[in-house]
Amino acid sequence: MTTTVPIDAVPVESPSPRASWSAFRALLLRDLTVLDKDLKEFLPNTLMQPAMLVFVFTYVFPRIGQGIGGSGNVGRFSTLLLGGLVAQSIAFQGLFRVALPLARELDITNELEDRVLAPTHISVIAFEKIVAGALQGLFAGLIVFPVAAFLPSTPIYLRAHWSTLVIVTVLSCYASAALGLTIGTRIEARLVPILVGFVALPLGFFGAIFYTWDALTPIGWLKAAVLINPMLYMSEGFRAALSIGVVHMPLGAIIGALTAFSVLFTVLGIRGFKKRVLS
Amino acid sequence: MSTDSRTVPRAARLAPEVISTTGLTKVYPGTGGRRQGLKAVDGLDLSVRRGEIFGLLGPNGAGKTTTVGMLTTRVIPSSGVAEVNGVDVVAHPPQVKRCIGVVHQLNTLDRSLNAWENLYFHGRYYGMPAKAARQAADEQLERFRLSHRARSEVRTLSGGMARRLMVARAVLHRPAVLFLDEPTASLDPQSRLALWDILEEIRTEGQTILLTTHYMEEAEAFCDRVAIMDHGRILALDTPASLKRSVGNGKGTTSTVRAWLTRLRAEARSVEPELDGGDGPLDDPTVEAALLEVVAAADRLGLNLDDVRRGVTLETVFFELTGRDLRE
Numbered sequence: 001m002t003t004t005v006p007i008d009a010v011p012v013e014s015p016s017p018r019a020s021w022s023a024f025r026a027l028l029l030r031d032l033t034v035l036d037k038d039l040k041e042f043l044p045n046t047l048m049q050p051a052m053l054v055f056v057f058t059y060v061f062p063r064i065g066q067g068i069g070g071s072g073n074v075g076r077f078s079t080l081l082l083g084g085l086v087a088q089s090i091a092f093q094g095l096f097r098v099a100l101p102l103a104r105e106l107d108i109t110n111e112l113e114d115r116v117l118a119p120t121h122i123s124v125i126a127f128e129k130i131v132a133g134a135l136q137g138l139f140a141g142l143i144v145f146p147v148a149a150f151l152p153s154t155p156i157y158l159r160a161h162w163s164t165l166v167i168v169t170v171l172s173c174y175a176s177a178a179l180g181l182t183i184g185t186r187i188e189a190r191l192v193p194i195l196v197g198f199v200a201l202p203l204g205f206f207g208a209i210f211y212t213w214d215a216l217t218p219i220g221w222l223k224a225a226v227l228i229n230p231m232l233y234m235s236e237g238f239r240a241a242l243s244i245g246v247v248h249m250p251l252g253a254i255i256g257a258l259t260a261f262s263v264l265f266t267v268l269g270i271r272g273f274k275k276r277v278l279s
Numbered sequence: 280m281s282t283d284s285r286t287v288p289r290a291a292r293l294a295p296e297v298i299s300t301t302g303l304t305k306v307y308p309g310t311g312g313r314r315q316g317l318k319a320v321d322g323l324d325l326s327v328r329r330g331e332i333f334g335l336l337g338p339n340g341a342g343k344t345t346t347v348g349m350l351t352t353r354v355i356p357s358s359g360v361a362e363v364n365g366v367d368v369v370a371h372p373p374q375v376k377r378c379i380g381v382v383h384q385l386n387t388l389d390r391s392l393n394a395w396e397n398l399y400f401h402g403r404y405y406g407m408p409a410k411a412a413r414q415a416a417d418e419q420l421e422r423f424r425l426s427h428r429a430r431s432e433v434r435t436l437s438g439g440m441a442r443r444l445m446v447a448r449a450v451l452h453r454p455a456v457l458f459l460d461e462p463t464a465s466l467d468p469q470s471r472l473a474l475w476d477i478l479e480e481i482r483t484e485g486q487t488i489l490l491t492t493h494y495m496e497e498a499e500a501f502c503d504r505v506a507i508m509d510h511g512r513i514l515a516l517d518t519p520a521s522l523k524r525s526v527g528n529g530k531g532t533t534s535t536v537r538a539w540l541t542r543l544r545a546e547a548r549s550v551e552p553e554l555d556g557g558d559g560p561l562d563d564p565t566v567e568a569a570l571l572e573v574v575a576a577a578d579r580l581g582l583n584l585d586d587v588r589r590g591v592t593l594e595t596v597f598f599e600l601t602g603r604d605l606r607e
Contacts, residue, residue, distance in 0.1 A: 019373070019377070019406055020373065022403075022406040023404050023405075023406065025403075026400060026403035026404045026406075027404065029400070029403065030389075030392070030400045030403075033392070033396070033400075034391040034392070037391070101391075109390060110383065110385050110386070110387045111386075111387055111388060111389050111390050111391075113381075113383060113387035114387060114388075114389060114397075114401060114404070114448065115389075115404065116353070117351070117352075117376050117379075117381055118376065118404035118405070119373050119374070119376040119377035119404070119405060119406070120373050120376075121372070121373055122372070277353065278353060278354070278355055279307070279348070279353070279354050279355070
């Protein structure tokens, strides 16, 4: 034993937003430290799918005469695919980087205990999970963007609408992570594998990654049904912010829907978190 | 149940109250699950003073862990009041969390971080600046004899090391009260011993501790006062010595000795003890003499006694109060 520290009663402090903020910052720092440690898994995991999609859709298919990407308009396809791929990376990483560890920590390992006991409100601890997930989603979007923008062997037509880009990015990252909190607090760890089939695939295939929402017009019921998919608004939003010559849904609808999803998932996520850690 | 000042150690009697509960009750509501409708804790009145080591004993399902859960803000009471360090646990959970340290019976270490990082980030959660948290992490590792495993992933630590690290983490921010929920559960004897050495050190520094345990000898050796709980209520609350006296006065010991003597008498008429054990407490020389008589009688009969024990243990008290039936 090196030192004997007299242990004394800590004075009672009044509720201090500063203490809450410092706990929040420390929790965030912990999550980003873990991301840093996981980087060698995070990077390939984030890049693999977009890189393969870009390769197959914009290099292989045009060369083998596969009709994907519209009738010969491969440039337009690469352009619309970019928005979809960035949206998908943000959504998947934001969602899964929150939901998967949470399901495990809450259900099996109990290792969330120490963080739940951090001297702040439970809702702050839950909210930190969303912010940490959103930052990881943002990071995923940033590393996928160059892949989707420069890797296609076909021309790509971009112009950034900065304010739209910032709003869509922030809302997409946030909504994805909040969805992660909502799912992660409601799924048993043993059921995590079904997330791929029941969450990732529908989100992706009906999230307007490979086509625009407008292109669904011939299938009216599907065009209406996909409106419940948050990823739809992310893909459309990134197209609105980045692409030239691609039709997208009205910007107001995109921002309105993403805001509504963000609020909804925050409420459901924090409620789910409280239900799991308090009894 | 005796909660009057006579049973509280003198030093603790003068110290301020760190834990106080009045009519604390938890009924698990819900639409299913094994705890549905269960009154896990039923009108608990408890007072623990600064510097005290307080033990909660009870069989599985007695309400110990639920009590600790309410005092550590994780279980929301159905009724009653609980204060830790003068702060209401329901009204101000963040302030309560600020002044408690908790060691769970399960390994709750952060597996994504190494041993040192578990301590460092814990310090940061409690508002320590980076430098202070780094220093505290180093010191705690040294103090808990874990410096050589500072960079180890926590899943590679042995059970004993993991538990030491959890204690190191729980006291790092110098809590007003330390909760230990079955601290030595599932540890091998050596690790238990090492952990108790450390808890003794913490105790000598004046740390207030509330612990739950199944190990009677630990509670007996370590606790200033012990509450025996069952079905959410406190059945007895006193110093270990007083609890043992209370049972020693009862029928348990003397009747056992009498039963032995009767049996031995039946086997050999030569045994004629005048001593029937009386109704005195265990220390009563009559009982002691009766036991000696049993040994002597066994010896004359050429019987081997595997074990002769004198004295009531807390376990006797425990069984006396909670019964011997299997609970699960």
